[in-house]
Amino acid sequence: MMRRFVRTRRFGTRADVDETVLVVPGKTLIGGEWVGAQKRAVFPVFDPATGDVVGSAPDMGAAETEIAIDAASSALESWRRTSPRDRSRRLRQWHDSIVERREELARLMTLECGKPLAEARGEVDYGASFVEWFAEEGPRCVGSVDASCSDRRMLTTRQAVGCAGLITPWNFPLGMITRKAGAALAAGCTVVVKPAEDTPLTALALAKLAEGALPPGALNVVTAARANAPAVGEVLCASPVVRALSFTGSTEVGKRLYAQCAGTVKKLGLELGGNAPFVVLDDADLDLAVECAMASKFRYSGQTCVCADRFLVHDAVFDDFEDRLLRAIRKLEIGRGLDDGVTLGPLINQRAADRVRSLIPDDAAVFDKHAAAARALGPTFVAPALVRVDLDLDHPPPCWDNENFGPVVPLARFRGDDDAVIEIANRHATGLAAYVVAGDLRRAWRIAERLETGMCGVNQGIISTATMPFGGVKESGIGREGGIGFGISEYLEDKYLCFGNLHF
Numbered sequence: 001m002m003r004r005f006v007r008t009r010r011f012g013t014r015a016d017v018d019e020t021v022l023v024v025p026g027k028t029l030i031g032g033e034w035v036g037a038q039k040r041a042v043f044p045v046f047d048p049a050t051g052d053v054v055g056s057a058p059d060m061g062a063a064e065t066e067i068a069i070d071a072a073s074s075a076l077e078s079w080r081r082t083s084p085r086d087r088s089r090r091l092r093q094w095h096d097s098i099v100e101r102r103e104e105l106a107r108l109m110t111l112e113c114g115k116p117l118a119e120a121r122g123e124v125d126y127g128a129s130f131v132e133w134f135a136e137e138g139p140r141c142v143g144s145v146d147a148s149c150s151d152r153r154m155l156t157t158r159q160a161v162g163c164a165g166l167i168t169p170w171n172f173p174l175g176m177i178t179r180k181a182g183a184a185l186a187a188g189c190t191v192v193v194k195p196a197e198d199t200p201l202t203a204l205a206l207a208k209l210a211e212g213a214l215p216p217g218a219l220n221v222v223t224a225a226r227a228n229a230p231a232v233g234e235v236l237c238a239s240p241v242v243r244a245l246s247f248t249g250s251t252e253v254g255k256r257l258y259a260q261c262a263g264t265v266k267k268l269g270l271e272l273g274g275n276a277p278f279v280v281l282d283d284a285d286l287d288l289a290v291e292c293a294m295a296s297k298f299r300y301s302g303q304t305c306v307c308a309d310r311f312l313v314h315d316a317v318f319d320d321f322e323d324r325l326l327r328a329i330r331k332l333e334i335g336r337g338l339d340d341g342v343t344l345g346p347l348i349n350q351r352a353a354d355r356v357r358s359l360i361p362d363d364a365a366v367f368d369k370h371a372a373a374a375r376a377l378g379p380t381f382v383a384p385a386l387v388r389v390d391l392d393l394d395h396p397p398p399c400w401d402n403e404n405f406g407p408v409v410p411l412a413r414f415r416g417d418d419d420a421v422i423e424i425a426n427r428h429a430t431g432l433a434a435y436v437v438a439g440d441l442r443r444a445w446r447i448a449e450r451l452e453t454g455m456c457g458v459n460q461g462i463i464s465t466a467t468m469p470f471g472g473v474k475e476s477g478i479g480r481e482g483g484i485g486f487g488i489s490e491y492l493e494d495k496y497l498c499f500g501n502l503h504f
């Protein structure tokens with residue numbers, strides 16, 4: 001009976017839960033609309049700033065994932081046969097409904113992930129831009145014809161790969177979903193999204209906003225508590241119906257999913273962790289260097305995969321840069337994301353905050369005003385810390401070798417020529433983003449080309465955009481998202497057709 005119900009309904013957007021009420025100050029976004037006939041276990045969603053419960057989401061597992069895959073599979077044939085132009089219009093409609101609810105989505109996101117409201121608004125814009133971008137990309141994904149042989153015509157067509165499983169993290173509760181789902185849906189795939197357990201509400205709201213634009217079964221959302229995430233992942237990876245799996249999250253889980261997908265040889269996209277070097281050369285404009293450093297390091301309190309993580313500053317400008325950076329850090333305002341003027345919110349949960357605190361050595365530079373504010377606000381708040389790192393030591397501190405995912409600035413001095421800093425920067429297993437601040441752009445170009453990362457910002461701290469390919473090399477992952485032709489190709493198969501013996 002449950003099977004029949006979800007085959008015709010979008011899953012998760014109509015979860016059978018009557019406890020699900022979204023508390024958005026002053027407004028209820030779509031509270032209570034997921035009430036169905038059956039009760040289902042739910043898990044609570046917490047405000048990272050206060051620890052208050054802000055809502056709940058259905059705690060689904062393997063059985064529900066199978067059902068969601070069925071729903072996606074049932075919708076696939078008709079969706080992939082829909083003309084790319086029609087799909088594009090529908091995506092555009094989804095985009096418009098996201099933009100229309102910008103403020104509510106932003107507030108909801110701040111409530112469940114804690115990022116300052118201005119950043120959450122920025123993420124709605126960023127997330128919506130992927131839906132818009134792929135609505136435009138879809139109709140342009142055409143094949144090619146080789147008519148150079150006298151008696152043959154050889155061509156390629158681009159076909160939707162099939163159903164796609166999309167597993168996303170909490171740090172961009174909206175943007176990481178639209179970056180995948182926008183591409184997949186534009187390509188003609190139907191999807192099952194598994195959002196992070198900390199941020200299921202934004203995912204459900206997004207799916208709700210797609211109702212009316214997308215046909216039933218095209219976009220399915222399976223929410224699950226942390227304990228059920230592996231079960232959901234196993235089903236998505238093992239299912240022969242799911243032909244592509246795209247994951248954004250930790251390198252550890254990414255490696256596990258990589259192995260799990262081997263059995264069905266899926267098309268795989270992995271956007272994993274980084275540990276971005278941020279290089280300041282001796283001819284850099286130091287005001288610009290600090291501006292870029294602050295933007296990159298403190299975006300969402302340091303909880304992005306492209307945050308600057310290893311600051312490598314030339315000996316000649318080290319002291320000056322450090323002084324200026326400390327002055328900029330001092331101006332950060334710690335507080336709850338919904339409060340005016342806050343630039344540094346809480347970390348996602350206490351486990352994450354404790355982990356970050358454990359990476360900060362006792363001799364780190366921390367301002368008293370931040371330390372006091374963090375203490376008063378609660379256990380998820382971490383004061384920004386600057387940690388001097390001596391690269392001559394055999395063992396640099398753990399915050400150097402590990403992506404710190406918090407407001408921690410590990411700062412090291414380098415001497416020597418550009419090759420020296422390239423060598424240090426590349427001394428890491430991951431390779432997602434890097435940053436170079438330089439006066440001489442020829443030097444910067446040469447360094448940027450030699451850094452082993454998928455992306456590099458030169459004199460720029462925020463580089464993410466729908467129009468350029470996002471992704472890493474080495475253990476930072478496989479594949480690209482966004483960009484012209486890149487992101488959408490992850491969900492397309494190129495088929496070669498050969499028409500021979502045409503006897504023209």
Ligand SMILES: NC(=O)c1ccc[n+]([C@@H]2O[C@H](COP(=O)([O-])OP(=O)(O)OC[C@H]3O[C@@H](n4cnc5c(N)ncnc54)[C@H](O)[C@@H]3O)[C@@H](O)[C@H]2O)c1
Pocket residue numbers: 167168169170171172194195196197226229230231232233234248249250251253254256257270271272273274304305306403405432472476477
């Ligand atoms: N490269 C990128 O684009 C990008 C973007 C955001 C975050 N990240 C990385 O993600 C990490 C932080 O995010 P996180 O803590 O949410 O990562 P995570 O890997 O713990 O969780 C990500 C998602 O995977 C799910 N998950 C966890 N275990 C699973 C399993 N065994 N099987 C299937 N799914 C499982 C989670 O429920 C969540 O939805 C950081 O390393 C960060 O750099 C990378």
Ligand SMILES: O=CCCC(=O)O
Pocket residue numbers: 171172175303304305306464470
């Ligand atoms: O955290 C990873 C994604 C960040 C981004 O898209 O800029």
